[in-house]
Amino acid sequence: MAVSLDLKEEILALKKARNAVILAHNYQTGEVQDVADFVGDSLGLAYYAKATDADVIAFCGVHFMAETAKIINPGKIVVLPDKDAGCTLEEACPAGDLAAFLTEHSERNYYVIAYINCSGAVKALSDVICTSGNAVAIVRQAPADRPILFVPDENLGAWVIEQSGRKMDLWKGHCDVHTAFTRDSIQRIKTEYPDALVVAHPECTHAVRLLANEVCSTEKMISYCRSAPVQHLIVVTESGMLHRLRKECPDKTLIAGPTDLCACSDCLHMKRNTLEKLRDCLKFLEPRVEMDEALRLRAEGPILRMLAQSK
Ligand code: 13P
Ligand code: SF4
Numbered sequence: 001m002a003v004s005l006d007l008k009e010e011i012l013a014l015k016k017a018r019n020a021v022i023l024a025h026n027y028q029t030g031e032v033q034d035v036a037d038f039v040g041d042s043l044g045l046a047y048y049a050k051a052t053d054a055d056v057i058a059f060c061g062v063h064f065m066a067e068t069a070k071i072i073n074p075g076k077i078v079v080l081p082d083k084d085a086g087c088t089l090e091e092a093c094p095a096g097d098l099a100a101f102l103t104e105h106s107e108r109n110y111y112v113i114a115y116i117n118c119s120g121a122v123k124a125l126s127d128v129i130c131t132s133g134n135a136v137a138i139v140r141q142a143p144a145d146r147p148i149l150f151v152p153d154e155n156l157g158a159w160v161i162e163q164s165g166r167k168m169d170l171w172k173g174h175c176d177v178h179t180a181f182t183r184d185s186i187q188r189i190k191t192e193y194p195d196a197l198v199v200a201h202p203e204c205t206h207a208v209r210l211l212a213n214e215v216c217s218t219e220k221m222i223s224y225c226r227s228a229p230v231q232h233l234i235v236v237t238e239s240g241m242l243h244r245l246r247k248e249c250p251d252k253t254l255i256a257g258p259t260d261l262c263a264c265s266d267c268l269h270m271k272r273n274t275l276e277k278l279r280d281c282l283k284f285l286e287p288r289v290e291m292d293e294a295l296r297l298r299a300e301g302p303i304l305r306m307l308a309q310s311k
Contacts, residue, residue, distance in 0.1 A: 092173025093152030
């Protein structure tokens with residue numbers, strides 16, 4: 001008699017059969033996070049992807065994250081539950097525009113630092129990659145005798161300038177999710193919870209960062225909230241973060257930072273991945289992330305430089 005497995009059991013059985021590993025970003029839905037082998041920020045996911053000996057990586061995140069895993073694991077099959085899971089920051093910096101800019105300003109001899117939220121083609125044009133978790137450290141290690149061009153996030157770039165004191169030219173890109181938080185929307189929730197501390201992602205605007213007690217990557221939010229000497233914390237980032245934080249900090253009261261329009265903020269791209277699509281990508285090994293080998297090789301160097309420099 002055929003046994004009707006529930007979705008979660010089906011995913012775990014397929015994972016075993018495929019010798020796969022399931023990676024999930026902190027912004028995935030709670031149910032996707034709960035079936036993953038590893039949940040983390042972009043930096044943690046890149047390290048995990050580099051170290052795994054699985055044959056298949058099922059990457060529950062957005063395309064640039066799965067593509068990064070493929071760039072550093074060319075021999076592995078990398079699948080992404082929804083191939084349309086993109087990123088507004090990646091869209092803000094087309095490789096052709098960056099190449100044209102660098103040609104036009106070739107006399108500057110820019111040292112290009114690319115935030116990991118960009119395409120493989122942009123990574124290939126860069127000197128080094130960074131994530132929100134290591135951006136300050138990577139910028140501090142940039143050659144002192146070359147001007148820096150930081151792409152594609154002007155808000156993260158501005159925060160790194162404040163932290164590192166290093167001057168940089170910034171590409172004019174932003175994340176639509178994090179720039180939806182406003183000074184007023186955060187001020188309002190602070191009034192409701194006057195004792196709360198505010199933790200915000202560096203992709204938020206300067207005005208919002210000014211209201212934050214801590215600005216950090218999604219992974220660092222966990223240690224910050226865990227050790228914060230208060231009961232209430234206002235978390236100004238994508239709403240999936242609350243699931244991870246509530247698991248890791250069960251005795252804290254975690255409040256989603258609201259936008260002007262709603263009580264929290266979803267990245268629609270991150271939320272394209274579902275358990276059904278995860279099951280299907282493990283079953284059919286599609287959609288796969290594939291890359292031209294010459295491009296992959298050019299994109300790999302800057303990622304490996306980042307991993308070496310963030311140790
Ligand atoms: P983290 O690396 O901090 O998780 O950020 C990734 C991201 O896409 C933020 O919007
Ligand atoms: Fe990109 Fe913003 Fe979504 Fe992060 S939250 S994946 S930066 S669109």
